[in-house]
Amino acid sequence: MEVNNDYAILRNKMVQEQLISRRIKNPKVLDAFRKVPRHLFVPSSLVHQAYGDYPLPIGFNQTISQPYIVAAMTEYLDIYESHRVLEIGTGSGYQTAILALLAKTVYSVERIAELSLNARKILQRLGYTNIRYKIGDGTLGWKEFAPFDRIIVTAASEFIPGQLQEQLAENGRIVIPLGKGYTQTLVLGVKHNGRVKQRRIFECAFVPLVPDNA
Ligand code: SAH
Numbered sequence: 001m002e003v004n005n006d007y008a009i010l011r012n013k014m015v016q017e018q019l020i021s022r023r024i025k026n027p028k029v030l031d032a033f034r035k036v037p038r039h040l041f042v043p044s045s046l047v048h049q050a051y052g053d054y055p056l057p058i059g060f061n062q063t064i065s066q067p068y069i070v071a072a073m074t075e076y077l078d079i080y081e082s083h084r085v086l087e088i089g090t091g092s093g094y095q096t097a098i099l100a101l102l103a104k105t106v107y108s109v110e111r112i113a114e115l116s117l118n119a120r121k122i123l124q125r126l127g128y129t130n131i132r133y134k135i136g137d138g139t140l141g142w143k144e145f146a147p148f149d150r151i152i153v154t155a156a157s158e159f160i161p162g163q164l165q166e167q168l169a170e171n172g173r174i175v176i177p178l179g180k181g182y183t184q185t186l187v188l189g190v191k192h193n194g195r196v197k198q199r200r201i202f203e204c205a206f207v208p209l210v211p212d213n214a
Contacts, residue, residue, distance in 0.1 A: 007039055010051040014038075014067055018053050024071045026078075032101040033071060040122055041094040060112050062207055064092040065154060069204060071098075073175045076188050076201060077150045079103050084145065086167065088138030088209070089154035093119025096131060099152070106131045107145050109138035111210065137212040141167040148172060155209035156184045165189075165196050177206040 015033050024030060039050035042064060046056050055063040073095070079085060079102040090096055090110035096119060099106045108131060110116035116135045123131055134142055138153070139161040146167035153164070153176035160176055168174055168191045177184040178198075186201040 007037060007051075008034075011035075011038070014051045014053075018068050019071045022068055022072075024068070024075055026075050028102055029071060029075050029098075032074075032098045033067065035101060036094065036097045037126070038067070038094055040126070041092040041097070041119075058092045058115070060115060062091055062112070062115065064094050065206075070095050072201070073152055073154070073186070074098055074102070076175050076186075077152055077173055079150055083149040085150040085152065086142060086145075086148040086164075087152050087154070088141075088164070090116050090119045090133065091154060093123050095152070095154055097123060097126065097128065100128050100131050103150070104130065107134070107142050107148070108132070109134045109136060109142055111135070111137055111212070139163065139209060139211040143167065150174070151176075153177070153209060154206065156180075156206040157209040160187075160189060160196060160198075161209075161211075165191070168196065170194070175201075177204050 011034050015030055039047045042050045042056050055066045058064050083103045084105045085099050085103040087108040090108040096108045113135045120133045141163040147169035149169050149172050151164055151168055151174040156177040158180050172191050174189040178187045179185055183203050183205045186204045188199045189196040
């Protein structure tokens, strides 16, 4: 269909101009961005902006992250096909779709039921069968399926929640925005000998991670 071809052209342009130009290198990550129809994950009134170089509102005061941020977080995670990945903050489900193309299974937790259900509807329609969805407080992780090889948090926290540190496998990686202001630092944590060692990646701006007891 002509319209779908147009979207494929927009996706290739996005990959070239927003990702490759900013040094996203992993071919599997770039391929995933060429495949996932981002326009299906934004509100219908914003479809024409779906491949723009910025975040977009998705309702409930939340946003779908800018493509480059999704790509950078994914690249730093270094996902293998055998990996079980925990995602905190399903939101639109776009990052979930990218992760699901790279990992064995994605466990995605979202506190706003409507967002989780909407993401699930789209992802199921697209044919993804390796994603598990949970509505609840992601700061608690998802104990039942721990440990996880990789953890990604797409909302900002002052520190890495203890449960997430615990549920990360040995040699596992976590990517999370840390800080309390309007902007934060994107951090890569690697777990060695039971301890998560942190490294700063770059400055970023995320909506806050809201625990149930807030
Ligand atoms: N990756 C998503 C980002 C959505 S914004 C996307 O690109 O669409 C961050 C999401 O984290 C929001 O949907 C918000 O509701 C969710 N969130 C915030 N605090 C949370 C918590 N404690 N547990 C689970 N999800 C949370």
